[in-house]
Amino acid sequence: MPAVRDLSARPGPGWVLALLALAAAAAVLAYMTVGANGRWGFVLPFRGTRVASMLLVGCAVATATVLFQTVSGNRILTPAIMGFDELYRLIQTGLVFGFGAGGFGDPRLRFLAETGAMVLFALLLYRGLLDRGGHGLHRLLLVGVVCGVFFRSLSQFLQRMIDPNQFVVLQSGLFASFNTVRPELLALAALVVLAACLAVRRLVPRLDVLLLGRDCAVALGVDHRRTLTQVLVLVAVLVSVSTALVGPVTFLGLLVANLAYRVMPTYRHAFVLPAAALVTAVTLVGGQLVLERVFALNAALSIVVEFLGGLTLLVLLARRARA
């Protein structure tokens, strides 16, 4: 019989959370101050907007990924792999195509319309797929990849037919970058993320039970279909927020969610969700710092994110294949 693991030897979940919060605070502090050689009155608000958007996006991406992995019952799928952000970009393109770049006037109104459409389509497309407790990892992966390619081709097709002036407006929102955050969306996005996080809090006990799989969750009295619907709505909203703010970075979720599972000594969402958000904050703020100071802005964040996220996916798949 192997030796029983001494649980007291590892720090408790509360300590891990405190350490992560400390690391995130340190990353934010470093980002705000390193290489600041201008007037503070300019530097702080300028960098503050970026940090705020990174923290918001980090929270949204991490929460969306952990939620999606819990309802789909595995830790390789993410909203990004299942084509969520491609769907959002298709909706963005479709709206510009249909109504013109100025059609909605206020960008906040357009953001809300896009998010609403996103929720609707995500429910239509993905609820049926996950309702019967999934059909095996490979089928879900395949469906996700096919969906992603399909949405991307459709939006590229629409972009080709769009008026070139409107295309320029659209394009600025389609690349992942924290350098072109739209400050007019920041306050609204913060409000939406906060509301989503409050909704997630109420779901936490049910999310824990869902880790046992659909059948066990139903046996324990969880209304699986209702919970799945609520989770998919939240995932769609959170992906919309992060994609609208900085473009597609949700692939990052794969990396940070799995890091959070690794460092958290518990399965409980009450700890895993904040841990994932903090890990994302550290990764994003730290990554952006390195990008700006070391590579002097010569690399795009999306390249770094997709490179690391893709590497993580391959490692996870290879380990799953061996197990």
Add this chain to the structure above:
Amino acid sequence: MTRPMIEVQDLVRRYGDTAVVDGVSLRLPERAFVSVIGANGAGKSSLLSMVARLLPASAGRALVAGLDVAATPGDVLARRLGILRQDNGVAARVTIRDLVAFGRYPHSRGRLGPADHAAIADALRFLDLEPLADRFLDEVSGGQRQRAFIAMVLAQDTDCILLDEPLNNLDMRHAAAMMALLRRAVDERGRTIVAVLHDVNFASCYSDLIVAMRDGKVVAVGPPDEIVTPAVLREVYGIDVEVVTVRGYRTVFFYR
């Protein structure tokens, strides 16, 4: 027969044109150990899943403790009916104690009180899992895992428990121990247990009642003395067997 714990009325489950459960009606008493036997594909698991509301019925209905399973809210039913299916994968690393604690969810909604802790400790003791309670589920043997899941269902503290092949992955010794334990849950705690079993001998030695199924229909229902006979078993499994009585229990010899 006293008040039925489980009542099934003309239950049907169709996939396309084939009915895997084809008009099953049953009345199963409370405080009994009921085994469901039959060849592969006879519809045993589908029947159990429909009673457990994991699979919607194509027609007919199922009542547990007088509650229609399709119409009763899930959380109400979860305090009357516990279910364990085969191959339960857990998507996270949990300890055996965590798993058993999940059984209290219908009562605690995730906030464990003193009564919940008592029930968890009791279930761990009943299944002899106390020394293993803080081990992770992926670090224990298949038999210990199976016992942990049974402990979770027992901690749920329901009158009625449905088990789909609880002896899967268990060797002779652990299978016998599991059956003795389930029998004790019926005798000492007044539970009603319905279990799908592949081993007719275990069904014969431990059950109060055996339900024999073939091609989606119930062929026979009765105590082991009536079911474990060459005639009934030929109808259920389509093979000729020899029935020998050992220490008062009817056992089947079919190995060659």
